Amino acid sequence: MGAPATRQRLCRSQAAGRVIPVQQRPLLISSGEPAGIGPDLCLQLLDRTPPRPVVIAGDRHLLTQRARQLGLTVTLPDYDPAFDVPWSLLPIATATTVDAGLLDARNARYVLQLLDAGIDGCMQDRFAALVTAPVHKGIINDAGIAFTGHTEYLAQRTATPRVVMMLAGGGMRVALATTHLPLAAVSTALTAEVLQETLTILHHALQQQFGLPQPRILVAGLNPHAGEGGHMGREEIEVIEPVLHTLRAQGMQLQGPLPADTLFQLKYLANADAVLAMYHDQGLPVLKYASFGEGINITLGLPMIRTSVDHGTALDLAGTGHARAESLWAALLEADQLARHRYSPAD
Numbered sequence: 001m002g003a004p005a006t007r008q009r010l011c012r013s014q015a016a017g018r019v020i021p022v023q024q025r026p027l028l029i030s031s032g033e034p035a036g037i038g039p040d041l042c043l044q045l046l047d048r049t050p051p052r053p054v055v056i057a058g059d060r061h062l063l064t065q066r067a068r069q070l071g072l073t074v075t076l077p078d079y080d081p082a083f084d085v086p087w088s089l090l091p092i093a094t095a096t097t098v099d100a101g102l103l104d105a106r107n108a109r110y111v112l113q114l115l116d117a118g119i120d121g122c123m124q125d126r127f128a129a130l131v132t133a134p135v136h137k138g139i140i141n142d143a144g145i146a147f148t149g150h151t152e153y154l155a156q157r158t159a160t161p162r163v164v165m166m167l168a169g170g171g172m173r174v175a176l177a178t179t180h181l182p183l184a185a186v187s188t189a190l191t192a193e194v195l196q197e198t199l200t201i202l203h204h205a206l207q208q209q210f211g212l213p214q215p216r217i218l219v220a221g222l223n224p225h226a227g228e229g230g231h232m233g234r235e236e237i238e239v240i241e242p243v244l245h246t247l248r249a250q251g252m253q254l255q256g257p258l259p260a261d262t263l264f265q266l267k268y269l270a271n272a273d274a275v276l277a278m279y280h281d282q283g284l285p286v287l288k289y290a291s292f293g294e295g296i297n298i299t300l301g302l303p304m305i306r307t308s309v310d311h312g313t314a315l316d317l318a319g320t321g322h323a324r325a326e327s328l329w330a331a332l333l334e335a336d337q338l339a340r341h342r343y344s345p346a347d
């Protein structure tokens, strides 16, 4: 064990060959689907002062063209780790020119290159966190690349067996036991192992990353009325209740399985730190109704920090100037906070 001074964590920037304290590492924003609003949102943030330097990964020509469309004048120097500027660009070229709002499968690899730049940079301690602008899952698959979402891609690229998607907004945190899969596949995917690992990751993240020593988690049932005592589905009795029983015995504060249609009321939420929903469209519509366009998405359980927006590519708004950048800004601020906490000298 070293003395406090030697315990301060430092990183070596391979690019610059100099040591950068982790608190000064930049955040990386992947600007996402080039035909969507991701590039617009990055440009719209450039007149704000970020809490630490931010590097935007994207195509310079695309950003210049989009800025012109939006009537913005921007100066964005190329990223150089030797210089601390609030905003800079890590230039990565699209495969083909981009028209706002028009998807092109030829640019699907580019979208993944942006993500890879962020993932590799975070895993190699060059960036403090990855903040993702939205991608279009469909067009990446149309290009012949199996892709269900950032969450799953990050898990695979960092060799993490299980991660948890959690969105926060409107005073709520909503985590998901299953993520991007057809509704018909949810029941089969919802095994005791999945549920136990998900709750363990959520509980640990609430303690370690959000400073809640005794997190209180509301757990939704899967079926209407949480199965109505087994008359409307048996997953509550056969899977959810046994897992909650096991984890309560380990000291976790878990309430449920609760009927999902009534658990989102103040009476329950006021005494809880997070909700675990069983599937994507059980939990997220409630949260998005409360805070769409201002909420954030955080991937829990990764060996790096990743935050994101709460919305999609909004192709209808790309290049119009009508897209709101508040969610991307909130994701950026949260990434900074998580990085400060994760790397606090007390770690």
Ligand SMILES: NC(=O)C1=CN([C@@H]2O[C@H](COP(=O)(O)OP(=O)(O)OC[C@H]3O[C@@H](n4cnc5c(N)ncnc54)[C@H](O)[C@@H]3O)[C@@H](O)[C@H]2O)C=CC1
Residues within 6 Å of the ligand: 037, 132, 133, 134, 135, 136, 137, 138, 150, 293, 308, 309, 310, 311, 312, 313, 314, 315, 316, 317, 322, 323, 324, 325
């Ligand atoms: N983090 C990510 O990469 C996410 C990606 N997606 C992807 O986005 C694509 C489109 O998904 P949709 O379901 O159409 O959702 P969407 O969020 O792109 O659009 C839904 C509606 O909200 C509006 N909207 C979205 N973002 C807005 C903003 N920042 N400001 C103002 N209005 C906004 C849109 O104009 C549209 O009317 C899909 O391929 C989906 O997979 C969806 C959610 C998250």
Ligand SMILES: NCC(=O)COP(=O)(O)O
Residues within 6 Å of the ligand: 148, 149, 150, 151, 152, 284, 297, 308, 310
């Ligand atoms: N609705 C949230 C969402 O689909 C985000 O997914 P991901 O791309 O962050 O995994």
